[in-house]
Amino acid sequence: MTEAILLFLDINGVIDVEEDGKTPEQISKHETGYPVPGTKEFLQVIDNCPWIHPMWISSWELQSHVWNNWSKTRFWPVAYSLKETEKKQAIKLFPDASDKYLAVRWHSRDWQHRIVWIEDGFWLSMGAGSSMGAAVKWAESNSIVQLIDTVPTVQQHRQGYKKGIRHWNIERICDALDIQENREILLNQIKFLIPDSTDISSQNIIPCIEENQKIISNQINISTAHSVESLNQQIIHSNKDIKKLQNPTSFLLKIRNLFKFSNHT
Template sequence: MTEPILLFLDINGVIDVEEDGKTPEQISKHETGYPVPGAKEFLQVIDSCPWIHPMWISSWGLQSHVWNNWSKTRFWPVAYSLKETEKNQAIKLFPNASDKYLAVRWHSRDWQHRIVWIEDGFWLSMGVGSSMGAAVKWAEPNSTVQLIDTVPTIQQHRKGYKKGIRRWNIELICDALDIQENREILLNQIKPPISDLTDILSENIIPHMEKNQKMISNQINASTAHSLELLDQQVILSNNDTKKLENPTSFISKIRNLFKFHNRT
C-alpha cells in the first residue's frame, strides 16, 4: 500500500505561468490564467490518487478553488493564508516560522507521513530570515519532507528550461508523489517546448553532426593528400620516362655508327 502523502501545491509559477505571446485562458467567469501544458491533467491525476492529500498553498487563497472547477476536481483544502485565530496559535507553536512556511508547519503539525511541497523559488529565496530559506533548513534534515522547486537553476535556464511543471521536472514530481500508472498521461500532455527541443538539438544532434562532418572532412583531406601523393609519383615517373626518351635521335645515331663500324671491319 502506498504511504499517504500530504501535498502542498502552489499555483503561480507552478501550474500557472504567464509567458510572452501566450493568450490567457478563462479559468472562471471572473478569473483568467496561464495554465502550463498538462496542468489540467496533472490536477486530475492528483485528485484520482487516494494516497495524495492535496492542499492549496497560494496567494490565490480561497480563490484557488476556481482551479478545481476548471480542472473538474474536488475542492481541496486551502492552507494559505491562515485565519487570524489559526495564525496566533501557529506562531506560538512555531515562533521562527512565517508566511507560507508557517502555514505548512501548522497544517502538517499532526501529520506522521510524507510531505511534498511544490513551490516556485525555494532556491531564489535563501536570504537570511526569509520564509523559504527557513523552509529549506527545516526540510534538509527531515527525510519525510521533500521540497520541489519549479524555478529552473541558472544552468537550466540557459538551456531554455521554463518555470512551472514542465518536461524537465515532471519525472521528479511523479516519483515524489508515487504516481506510476498515470505517468505516461502526464508525459504525453506536458510537451517539451520549442526551447527544449532546441536544447536537445544543440546538446545531442548538432554536436553529433559536427563530429561526423569533422570525420568526413578529415577523410576527404586524407584522400586528397593521398591522391596528390600518387599524382606526384606519376609526375616523377613520367619525368624519368621523358628523360630516358628526351634524345631519341642520338640513340639511333649510335646504332647506325655501330653498323658502320662493323662494315668497315
C-alpha cells in the same frame, strides 16, 4: 500499499505561468490564468490518487478553488493564508516560522507521513531570515519532507527551460508523489522533450553561485576581446594612413599616439 502523502501545491509559477505571446485562458467567470501545458491532466491525476492529500498553498487563497472547477476536480483544502485565530496558535507552536512556511508547519503539525511541497523559488529565496530559507532548513533536517522547486537554474534557463511544472521536473514530481499508473498521461502532455544527462534538477536546492561566476568571467573575456579588437582596428587604420602620408614627422607622431592608446587599454 502506497504511503500517504500530504501535498502543498502553489499556483503562480507552478501551474500558472504568464509567458510572452501566450493568450490568457478563462479559468472562471471572473478569473483568467496561464495554465502550463498538462495542468488540467496533472490536477486530475492528483485528485484520483487516494494516497495524495492535496492542499492549496497559494496567494490565490480561497480563489484557488476556481482551478478545481476548471479542472473538474474536488475542492481541495486551502492552507494559505491562515485565519487569524489559527495564525496566533501557529506562531506559538512555531515562533521562527512565517508566511507560507508557517501555514505549512501548521497544517502538517500532526501529520506522520510524507510531505511534498511544490513551489517556485525555494533556491532563489534562501537568504538568512527568509521564510523560504527556513523551509529549506526544515526539509534538510526532516527526512519525510521533500521540496520541489519549479524555477530552473541559470544553466537550465539558458537551455530554454521554463518556470513551472515542465518536462525537466515532471518525472521527479511523479516519483515524489508515487504516481505510476497515470504517469504516461502526464509525460505525454508535459514532457515534450528530454533534458540532457547533465540536468541537475534532481537536487532539492540548486545554488547558482558558480553559474554567476562564469557569467562574470565571460563578460570580462568579452570586454577584453572587444578592447583587443578595437586596438587591431586602430592599427589597420593607421597602416592605411601610412600609405597616404608624405610627412615622416606626422607619421611618427601618429605611431607614438597609437602606442599611448595601447598602453591605456
